[in-house]
Amino acid sequence: MTTLITGAAGFIGMHVAEALLNRGEQVVGIDNFTPYYSLDLKRARVARLEAKHGTAYSFLNIDFGDASALTASLFGKEVDRVVHLGAQPGVRYSLENPAAYIHSNISGHLNILELARHRAISHLVYASSSSVYxxxxxxxxxxxxxxDSPISLYAxxxxxxxxxxxTYAHLFRIPQTGLRFFTVYGPWGRPDMAVWKFTEAVLQGKAIDVYNHGDMLRDFTxxxxxxxxxxxxxxxxxxDDGQQKPGGFATPHRIYNIGNNRPEQLTDLIRAIEGACDRKAELNLMPMQDGDVYQTFADIDxxxxxxxxxxxxPMSVGVPAFVNWYVEEWSKHPGYPVAERK
Structure with missing residues (x-):
């Protein structure tokens, strides 16, 4: 069984690849190392899997938004299933570089659908987002x-x-599952996300920008x-049984929320980080940012x-796990920004 994972140098992509590899499966990972955040971090994720799993893990540096390049790179490679996690992430960045979202999230998604169609993929699991709400x-x-009322281009x-x-499930009967992710955190996470940014700031004695004065709820998972x-x-x-599925479709296509179902105040997250770091945070209270939402809360029934x-x-376990990884592993990694070491 071979699974293609897009966004394989990403946070969730690396962890999904590792889980499948640990089951003895073959994984083909693709990513094009967009510089949205640290390329050293992305390369370190890939190198970790290559060193641990050898030939079971095949990584390709390719832009899935480029249809010709995607087809050429996968020529001769067997693919049974696809986990499509690659995308241009970030709500706020979509205000600055909207074209990147059309390239990766629209054209790129179409290219993966076409791949699934012509390869007769047995199942395509793709990443959606709680931002759609x-x-x-x-x-x-x-x-x-x-x-149908998004407040950002990303959404x-x-x-x-x-x-x-x-549309592709209807026309070509491609089995698909869309997953609406909520706020995900943990070791090897993303530097643009709150858990990472707050932890880094606390450890370095820098102020944390806290939007909406800390009055925000997030479904941290x-x-x-x-x-x-x-x-x-x-x-x-x-x-493909004609029965209606979550998302309202009668095709072989369903959509699920995937979250923690226990939203937490941003201030509770900060207290958990303070406890794990054994340091107090300096807070810079700010108004709500354009494109942000007040709360996310997943119904996972x-x-x-x-x-x-x-x-x-729970956060009481997850936050210390992230802080421990950051202190014991990432802050000592060659890719860690030297100028910011303490």
Whole structure:
């Protein structure tokens, strides 16, 4: 069994690849190392898997937004399933570089759909986002809720991906599962996310920018729980049975929320980081940023009922695990910014 993972140099992509490799499967990973955040971190993730798993892991430096390059790079390679996690991430960055989102998240998603169509892929699992829910006041967010009022281009591209996938499921009967991710954190995470930024600032004695004066709720989900959910979904593709599935589709296509179902105040996260670092944080309280949402809160009843997904890692365990990785491993890695070492 060979699984293609896009965004394989990314945070979630690396962990999913490792989980599949640990099961004895073959993985082909692709990524093009966009400089949205540290390339050293991305390269370190890839190098870690290559060193540990040898020929079971094949990595290709390729831009899946380039259809010709994608086809050429995979020529002669067997692919049974696809976990499509690659995308241009970030809500705020979409205000600065919208073209990057169209290239990766729209054209790139189409290219993966075409690959799945022509390769007769047995299951395509793809990343969507809780951002599709927009600025909702009613919680928790349910997959059955309307998702047609995005407040960022990033969110709009992710909703467009879901609709494109439904079209291909209808026309070509490609089994697909879309996963609406909420806030994911853990070892080897992303430097642009709150857990990383806050931890780094506390350890370096720098002020933390806290938006909406800390009055924000996020459904923080530890990486191990997310990986478990992705693999549960991957192993059980939706049936082409004409029955309606989460997302409202009667095709072999379903959409799930994948989160922790326990939203936390941003201030609670900061206190957990302070405790794990054994240092107090200096706070720079700021207003809400354009494109941000006040709260995220996942209703996970569908994925729990269908796949048995049930996150088990509380913030009191997950945050110290991240801080320990950051201090004991990443801050000592050659790729860590020397100018910021303490």
């Amino acid at each position: 927009g600025m909702r006041s009613d919680t928790p967010f349910r997959v059955a809720d309307r998702a 709009a591209t992710k909703r467009a991906d879901e609709l494109m996938s439904e 530890f990486i191990d729980d997310i990986v478990n959910g992705i693999i549960l979904a991957l192993d059980r593709p939706p049936a 569908d994925i729990n009922r269908d796949l048995g997904f049930a996150p088990t890692t």
